[in-house]
Amino acid sequence: MSEDYRDMWKNLGLDLEAHDALLEVLGNAYQDIYMTQQDRPEGMGYFDFVMSEVHGLRIKELMDKKEAGQKIIGSFCVFVPEEIVLAADAALVGLCAGADFAMEEVDKFLPRNTCSLIKSAFGFNLGKVCPYIESADMIVGENTCDGKKKAYETLNNLVPNLYVMDIPQMKSIEGRDLLKAEYMRFKNAVEELTGITIDSARLKKGIEIVNNKRKAVHRLSILRKANPAPLSGLDALLINQVFFYDDPIRFTDSVNKICDELEKRIEKGEGVLPKGAARILISGCPMAVPNWKLPWIIESSGAVVVGEESCTGERGTRNLTDDSASTVDELMESIVDRYFKVDCAIFTPNPDRLNHIEEMVKTYKADGIIHYGLQFCQPYLMESMSVEKAIEAKNIPMLRLETDYSMEDVEQLRTRVEAFVELLSFRR
């Protein structure tokens, strides 16, 4: 960290000693995994800086705005519509959930057989090491999977400001009605929190900012079609992760800047890995900061990740919100339409996801798919079996992995990934 933020952290109620330990682990991991990469685009410097200041400058910036009256809303999921948050001049931030922390404490509140993502969110909260959760004026939970749905009941006793949003399970008329009602309720809650009435001009502005952010990552994704790949999967994941934390306009500019640079690289035929490297599509569960385990294993095994079918990837960002309507109610309908398309495995059935995976394989010229399943994440683990059957029937190789946030299985995973990468090389 370039400044001393200890007073700020102390005022936020962080456990300074534990937080120091976390930052050290995080910093070391970033050095080992990110800074050892070769031939990174210069534009990644911005994201390196963001990561180095993720608990520092970004929090200071949020706290300064908070002092000026802005509200901070924390979220665990891509179903929370940022358009509505921005329309009320509030900030939406993703809450920490990518590493094991304070697991002994977590075990008092959650069953052993709970996925790492949920346990991590509790660990950062119980361990008092997440400045985002501490600075948030409202924390939004959503009834997506059983694990989160039931965990929020417990979290509600641990934080003073949890708001729970219901989410449908089927893409039926009643399912859409439920999502619409919940987004209207959320809009009211955000209005109440901020004291700002969301009119159509504000909502249009919110949609524009979020759409621009999405368009920038779409532009970046398309550049990854190139061979050799102009950007590592690790760096692409980082950008997708920063999507959830950063000021949206600055983020959009920074992504567009790196795209300009990558276009030049592609013209010159430059890449981050040799042209012959096996191209992998990652599909499955989200990867929150600092969960870089799988792309790190893949890319240190000589392959390159060319796309993420994930909430921290295209599942979260691929569709734009139609901003052509003029009334608040019509714009809200557009927002509902946009999010109702998200092909999360909590939906049954969920054929769009399979179509999207196949489409991504074609678009990014992937040689194979690695399915990333978090242990005890029932929706994705169950869906991975039918996805695998369908994908292999189309003669696309797929490796199904199940893991957690620990580093104990790294060598075991590496052995399987290396074998898969070798298989892909034989097939070319």
Place this chain on the structure above:
Amino acid sequence: MSEDYRDMWKNLGLDLEAHDALLEVLGNAYQDIYMTQQDRPEGMGYFDFVMSEVHGLRIKELMDKKEAGQKIIGSFCVFVPEEIVLAADAALVGLCAGADFAMEEVDKFLPRNTCSLIKSAFGFNLGKVCPYIESADMIVGENTCDGKKKAYETLNNLVPNLYVMDIPQMKSIEGRDLLKAEYMRFKNAVEELTGITIDSARLKKGIEIVNNKRKAVHRLSILRKANPAPLSGLDALLINQVFFYDDPIRFTDSVNKICDELEKRIEKGEGVLPKGAARILISGCPMAVPNWKLPWIIESSGAVVVGEESCTGERGTRNLTDDSASTVDELMESIVDRYFKVDCAIFTPNPDRLNHIEEMVKTYKADGIIHYGLQFCQPYLMESMSVEKAIEAKNIPMLRLETDYSMEDVEQLRTRVEAFVELLSFRR
């Protein structure tokens, strides 16, 4: 089996050899667990007979009615309204899900970390040993937990007649609207299947039959308040299990008959276990035939089970459906009202369940609670932790167990149950 049903089973497509093996295991387990009990009421003879003919006479009876035009609807859950099924002269049967079978086959379709109940349903289907699933004209799945919701997508490829019912996750206005819409859709589907239009007289009759069945088990439950307990928990569970299979009118008569007998026993101060035996309330996941493991361990440890807060117990049966309305739509509203009260852990929040547990402890004068959680059943395992905190705050002892359908952990469970029973004895 008192008759030779082999032709019937063969015609249903059962794997006769595997089915023989299953019946032998089932018969032996029943002998060891049920027939070794002391001082059982004579009225249990009926239920012994039902169990001995569960794949025989009951199936023959259903097949005979089927030949005469009746339809058979199979279900995995207490959210499927039997009132509607009976109103169309169809029969509702619970589908086999209480034992491990054909697990090697199941592993090809479901992740390892899937609960035993779901795996068992698949195993009985894949192993071709369940005459109920084979004879059903319609199999009803329901979007309750993530595990079932996603498993039905796979089951849909394995059976020709799966119907999936959506279920809400919150007891909100939109949640109730969704349940209403789904029950109307189900009514239409049942009408289409049977060719019978459900009018108010039919629906009233259906409600009456199911209510009478519930009233009979309520009467039985109340008798279990007596000390010494007039009926074992094993026998009560069996009656609750047969609730899902038997002809409803005959079942009601048989339960009332055993109640008459128990009333006399209670007058004479007779019980199945000594008066001082620790009284246990079981709370948690359902126990389908032949899953008698936990009550067997408890009762062979000298305690007696006095109530089941479970789908195979009061959670499934406790509320009646109001039959006072006169139109089909009003009666459907009453049905929705009744089922919307079911306090399954899939709902968030689910405070009614905790209230019901506390109420049952008082009503049945339980000394303690054993929470039965199926491994990987996220809703009940997660809820069990907050239930335990709340229950222990009221100074009611609670033991939280997590298990599956295997018998490998019986001695380990027995050790914990015995220690808990001993603790309860010290407290008295």
